[in-house]
């Protein structure tokens with residue numbers, strides 16, 4: 001707790017001093033020394049590494065003999081640890097409410113209450129090692145307010161890219177309903193005007209719907225093509241909540257960029273995704289046994305648990321096929337990034353399931369830390385321990401290239417050069 005107080009004290013000083021804090025941060029070079037730095041570009045590691053951080057970016061990285069620590073640097077000792085880039089979770093709803101007792105208790109929540117709850121969830125996400133996340137469906141602009149507050153340093157949380165509200169044909173699995181090609185064009189433009197980095201549509205039903213079919217394709221060709229065209233003309237990518245192969249073919253025809261979940265996608269769809277370089281964010285964790293603990297906790301009704309179980313069988317086979325075909329995969333959970341799952345967090349359980357489904361540990365680490373940077377177009381700034389990139393760094397106590405379960409031992413988290421968690425120092429105090 002002492003560490004947390006110190007962090008809070010430091011954060012409040014930074015906030016109070018405003019502009020002064022920038023020069024203070026820029027003047028202080030930090031050096032993480034003694035750890036093995038994992039290079040996810042090639043799967044090689046640098047034992048006894050030196051990682052230099054200037055302000056919010058990595059200044060240099062290399063073996064101790066090649067990179068020297070400048071005098072006066074703030075030294076962080078990390079002997080016996082492995083350094084990795086921060087985790088990136090590409091399918092998150094920080095204001096998540098699901099059917100069941102816990103969701104029911106939030107039914108009268110105001111937007112103001114919701115954004116505060118989301119801020120708490122953002123803070124816990126960051127402390128769990130997730131330094132970047134993509135929101136794929138929040139309410140009434142709460143996500144834009146939260147993103148601003150995090151960027152200005154008022155609230156502690158991961159870097160955020162957000163898709164605003166989920167756009168759907170009337171009666172669909174989402175909150176922002178539209179009909180007809182110009183109806184869809186309008187809501188897309190409206191979301192982009194408010195600040196959406198992405199557009200999220202739902203082209204089939206969801207597990208949590210009590211009506212509608214998960215395998216239907218309810219949008220017309222004109223609606224789908226206009227929506228995607230308007231987003232692309234604004235330089236914005238489109239992702240689709242989708243469990244249906246029929247809807248997937250239609251979306252692929254008109255240039256969709258990414259699919260979420262992909263519960264029932266067949267081989268023909270997966271092959272077309274591979275050819276077109278379309279992304280998959282699997283969220284496999286929500287349909288596998290590790291999530292049952294969560295569904296029981298929130299009081300999910302029996303019909304929901306049944307749907308999860310039956311969907312899980314197809315979902316797992318789809319993931320195995322996607323990995324075998326070498327489709328672009330970026331990690332996402334559809335649960336809070338820090339949600340307990342199978343004895344760890346949902347984010348880490350998701351990465352472990354990728355290995356169980358056929359990835360090597362290196363491939364799973366890349367899906368969790370490198371590929372997402374490409375998905376959100378931030379590959380110059382994020383996705384590796386390389387000079388010039390943001391200093392988003394986590395440390396673990398075992399070699400993650402040998403065993404993905406090493407991620408369970410995260411004890412250090414840095415975002416943009418600021419240490420937000422250091423369990424090992426805290427113990428030594």
Ligand SMILES: [Zn+2]
Nearest residue numbers: 091093136334
């Ligand atoms: Zn979702």
